[in-house]
Amino acid sequence: MGRRLSVSLTLAGVGLLVLVGMNPASAEPAEKSGRYVVDGVRTLDDRNRVARSGAAIDGIDHGRAEITALPSEVRTLRDQGFVVERQRAEDFPAADKAYHNSAEMIAELDKVVAAHPTIIRRTSIGKSYEGRDLPLIKISDNVAVDEDEPEVLYGAHQHAREHLTVEMALYLVKLYTDGYGKDARITKLVDGRELWIVPDLNPDGGEYDVATGSYRNWRKNRQPNAGSGSVGTDLNRNWSFRFACCGGSSDNPSSETYHGPSAFSAPEIQRLRDFVLSRRVGGVQQIKTSIDFHAYSELILWPFGYTTADTATGLNADQQAAFQSLGTRMANSNGYTPEQSSDLYITDGSIIDWLWATQGIFAYTFEMYPGVNPSGNGFYPPASVISAQTTRNKEASLQLAEFADCVYRIIGKQAQYYKSGTANVVWSDDFESAKGWTVTKGTATGGLWERGNPESTTQNGPKQLGSAVSGDNDLVTGRKAGSSAGSNDVDGGTTAVRSPSIALPAAGALTLDWSWYFAHAANASAGDQFKVSVLHGGAKTAVFAKAGAAGDRDAAWTEASVDLTSYAGKSIQLLIEATDAGSASLIEAAVDNVMITKS
Structure with a gap:
């Protein structure tokens, strides 16, 4: 159920809050004081009965009243035959209620942790600008132990309006935990890898995008820009490698691709950077492969984004061939188009360029559903596609984890490059x-x-x-x-x-x-x-x-x-x-x- 967008009106001397975009929701028991929606308030008598219950009427629109009420007041209204539903703040439109807002995502993660405590752990990489938690999920057979195993990083939701990516992260959490001990392939990966998932790097922007119950088409975080009335930094232009170098971001704070005043100026990017750097053990980066999920266009992208050259300083022919070969294999499994990031457009200060250039991590961007020419706004696919479009990336996600021991294996050169994995x-x-x-x-x-x-x-x-x-x-x-x-x-x-x-x-x-x-x-x-x-x-x-x-x-x-x-x-x-x-x-x-x- 979406939060109501409201405007004030006065009718017959009664202050009313007219509610736009009211959404139905299933009734649920009142458990504590809070905001509720009462259905069936169509006449003055209905309004008076609600008022006599003691509940405070915040507004009425099309027979539905928003109230602030105590549990006893909710029970009184239900006894009178009203349908009373709890109102949720910062939520998706009713048609898309299957998407998870920040609180629902964390609750879902906690359910999985409770169901599979021996193989999954939820911690945090820190807080967002507005103080929301940035959850970190680890999945491994000995989840409390830092084992000498190849590590894989899955990230999501750098851009606020790309909510499907949070669903992708939740899908992976459930895939690896529900499949453990049942699916031989998944069990082998959980036993032989340390899997890290950052399911929501931009909760502030995500909550702002849906706060009214309607989409705001918001992309950036919610960090104010000094000296400007504009808010937000594009998190995927705030990484330090080739920061603001090449026309692949904007220096205008009002732009959707504003790169921020300096590299790592966004606290969310600082926290993920610090986590990645913490995975350097004995000077060796333990994370070997990564996918950062975005939307949309159905693409698999690899470095570099800052230059159109296939190879450049820090990316030689073998490395490029390994990127392309694994990218193409994954694309063959999900129907996406594989290409170098700059083939889409030039980007600078992106996560995959930083992960590769500074850490040697084979890092990919997945641009999820829909394709290039969607009907309507491609950033907001209907909730009805969540299952199909997350499952669509199952095989590619597993392949990425399987090649974490040595990506060069895909071009037959593991003997030259093999550094860690199932063998020491x-x-x-x-x-x-x-x-x-x-x-x-x-x-x-x-x-x-x-x-x-x-x-x-x-x-x-x-x-x-x-x-x-x-x-x-x-x-x-x-x-x-x-x-x-x-x-x-x-x-x-x-x-x-x-x-x-x-x-x-x-x-x-x-x-x-x-x-x-x-x-x-x-x-x-x-x-x-x-x-x-x-x-x-x-x-x-x-x-x-x-x-x-x-x-x-x-x-x-x-x-x-x-x-x-x-x-x-x-x-x-x-x-x-x-x-x-x-x-x-x-x-x-x-x-x-x-x-x-x-x-």
Whole structure:
């Protein structure tokens, strides 16, 4: 039932409050003093009977009177045959009463917590500008414990009029809790992830939008702007990364996209920022993936929003490919259109750009129902669509959580980038800094192993690649290109490089992953080799070898993996060798992203 919009009138000497947009509601018992609506007040006698009950009449419109009454007064009116209903403040129009206002949302969350106390917890990230609570939901199998698991963040309602996003957050809360122990897929995610949900980041704006019982089309928060009569900051333009940089927000306080006087000037954004930063444990951000729900247009968007370039500083080709591949997969499940955020329009100071650029979180914006050309105002879809349009995002939301262990898995490059998840990283090196490898010249006369930024060479195709798998550096034989392809290749024998000592855990399955290439000219032979060995207790055991052949082989990054479980509980070193067995053959090799994981 919506709150009544009212204007004062005087009729026959009686002060009346004429109520516009009156909405029906079901009768409910009077439990305390408060505001009520009385139906059936059509004559002067009806009005007098209401007045004699002792209730204060606040206004009458079309046979319905608003009153302030004690419980005994409500009972008297009901005994006289009147239908008396409790009036709710700050609520949706009657046709959309299935939407949850702020108080109803919190009550709904508390019901879920009471029903599933072992896997869900409600806390808070703080207060809004007007002092409303900003709830924080955690869902996990050991909800009271901060476990070493990939974390997922779902956020909603940065923009006040986008009420469907709150329903989306409530849907996810119920999906993960009601499905636990019943649905194997959901149970696995709750057991293996820490799921965070911020269901309402803008309760002030949301309540203001529906306070009259009619929609106000309000977007911003309700924070006053100093020196201006205008109120509110666009929360999704108030994040610090590329704040107000690129024409993707407004510096006019009256604009819907006003970015605020400075980054993080909105208290709601400060609170969410502080929570995200609190999830950095040991300097590593534990939140790996995120969806921020918005409306409308049925889109899945990824960074960057501030530039139309597909790749930019802080977003390389692999990262862009991972964003696009996961975005496209999720879109295939819900029928949305996947695209870079700036393909919709330029935005600066947005949450997904900040989450990615400063925290490395694969962050998406979901623009929910309806599509681009709705009938009526697309920000206010009828309550009748809530179930269908929230359920529509079930599969995409689960996919986001499933890929939180390593989003690069979707482009087949988990061996290079895998940092945390269902397995633990025991040791890794991406060669962006020196970690204690030792080069042994051996019998080689040139092309010794070195860490650095490689230069490309070609001879009937690429022989040394000019780019690493990730970052700038790799481990490569003869980093410089020289005057010809054979200037700094491996010559005259074997060059080796040895890792520092690596202590392996005693329990768990251990896996060694790395990226590599081994290139040679057509005059190579089986004596030319690339080899990886394990050193332990004075013994050298080859775990991988690639021999040359009398044929041209171009350089191309490839992933390799071997089982090291037999070395559990021991200290080992890795030895990588490249051999030129012939006096005139062209031999090049490189390694990147070496990693040992335990599962």
